[in-house]
Amino acid sequence: MTKPDRIPARFQIGDRVQVLDLKLDGHIRTPSYIRGKTGTVIQFCGFFLNPEDLSVGKTAGPVYPLYRVSFAMNDLWSGYERPEDDELCIEVYDHWLDAPEA
Amino acid sequence: MTDKHQHDHKHDDHAPLVVEDDAGNLEAQQITAALQALLVRRGLISAGEINLEVQKIESPGTHLGAKIIARAWADDSYRQRLLVNGKDGASELGIMVGEAQLEVVENTPEIHNLVVCTLCSCYPRSILGQPPSWYISKAYRARAVREPAAILEEFGLILPEGKKIRLHDSNADLRYLVLPERPAGTETLSEEQLASLVTRDSMIGVAVVAQPQSA
Numbered sequence: 001m002t003k004p005d006r007i008p009a010r011f012q013i014g015d016r017v018q019v020l021d022l023k024l025d026g027h028i029r030t031p032s033y034i035r036g037k038t039g040t041v042i043q044f045c046g047f048f049l050n051p052e053d054l055s056v057g058k059t060a061g062p063v064y065p066l067y068r069v070s071f072a073m074n075d076l077w078s079g080y081e082r083p084e085d086d087e088l089c090i091e092v093y094d095h096w097l098d099a100p101e102a
Numbered sequence: 103m104t105d106k107h108q109h110d111h112k113h114d115d116h117a118p119l120v121v122e123d124d125a126g127n128l129e130a131q132q133i134t135a136a137l138q139a140l141l142v143r144r145g146l147i148s149a150g151e152i153n154l155e156v157q158k159i160e161s162p163g164t165h166l167g168a169k170i171i172a173r174a175w176a177d178d179s180y181r182q183r184l185l186v187n188g189k190d191g192a193s194e195l196g197i198m199v200g201e202a203q204l205e206v207v208e209n210t211p212e213i214h215n216l217v218v219c220t221l222c223s224c225y226p227r228s229i230l231g232q233p234p235s236w237y238i239s240k241a242y243r244a245r246a247v248r249e250p251a252a253i254l255e256e257f258g259l260i261l262p263e264g265k266k267i268r269l270h271d272s273n274a275d276l277r278y279l280v281l282p283e284r285p286a287g288t289e290t291l292s293e294e295q296l297a298s299l300v301t302r303d304s305m306i307g308v309a310v311v312a313q314p315q316s317a
Binding site: 029030031033045046048051066068073076077081082084085086087088089090091092093 | 202203205220221247248249250251252264265266267268269270271273274275276
């Protein structure tokens with residue numbers, strides 16, 4: 001069976017998502033400070049080649065859905081410095097996301 | 103080194119922290135120069151081609167970003183199109199964005215945007231040129247996402263109480279440009295005059311655009 005050339009998008013704007021802690025080596029673009037954290041999808045950015053593939057010369061695809069996900073700074077850092085409702089927006093590829101644990 | 107030098111410490115605990123040649127070239131520069139010399143000698147690339155590429159990398163500057171910001175301030179329908187698609191917006195002004203997508207994030211009285219790339223140094227180079235050294239520093243990258251208000255204060259920017267910070271970690275395929283708030287007292291200025299007020303730091307979000315002194 002051949003791999004699909006486009007990984008289907010599983011999430012929509014407004015969905016709550018949790019960042020997985022995939023034990024992957026190499027050129028990963030999901031920083032550790034968001035792993036395990038829950039945020040909200042705010043934008044669908046399109047389909048992109050996965051940097052984990054590109055970094056080892058795999059340029060044939062498939063392409064992955066990329067989303068912008070917003071996190072409350074208070075959820076990312078305990079004892080966050082400001083009382084305001086600050087947020088952090090970051091890009092996450094589909095395979096690093098899942099529905100939040102119940 | 104003289105014999106009087108007190109040897110209460112060892113010199114061979116670690117390799118030298120910085121490797122430099124007599125001309126002050128760092129190790130990476132020496133390797134690059136050696137590789138370049140080899141490629142040129144083998145006839146795979148000419149020195150002229152390398153210089154052209156370096157020029158291509160170094161020629162964009164903050165004036166391109168400032169031109170986009172000034173148009174957005176002057177023309178509200180342009181501003182709206184720019185917020186929907188930054189790359190198309192830049193292209194309307196004849197500015198070609200080399201990066202995959204450009205996301206323009208707008209400062210408002212309620213929200214202040216700040217851009218950082220925690221993983222490396224992603225930056226909208228085709229419209230702002232090369233990033234400043236502090237943007238690439240590990241200190242900025244680590245601290246901006248952890249204590250943004252402390253960072254802003256070090257840049258001399260204290261946000262009014264209640265103003266929210268929206269951080270953008272430029273970690274993957276998009277690049278971010280902050281659309282600063284248009285300062286008061288600039289109603290009569292031309293687009294060129296507006297562009298001259300826009301600073302690099304205000305388009306990254308570590309500063310705001312100051313009101314012109316003479317206005």
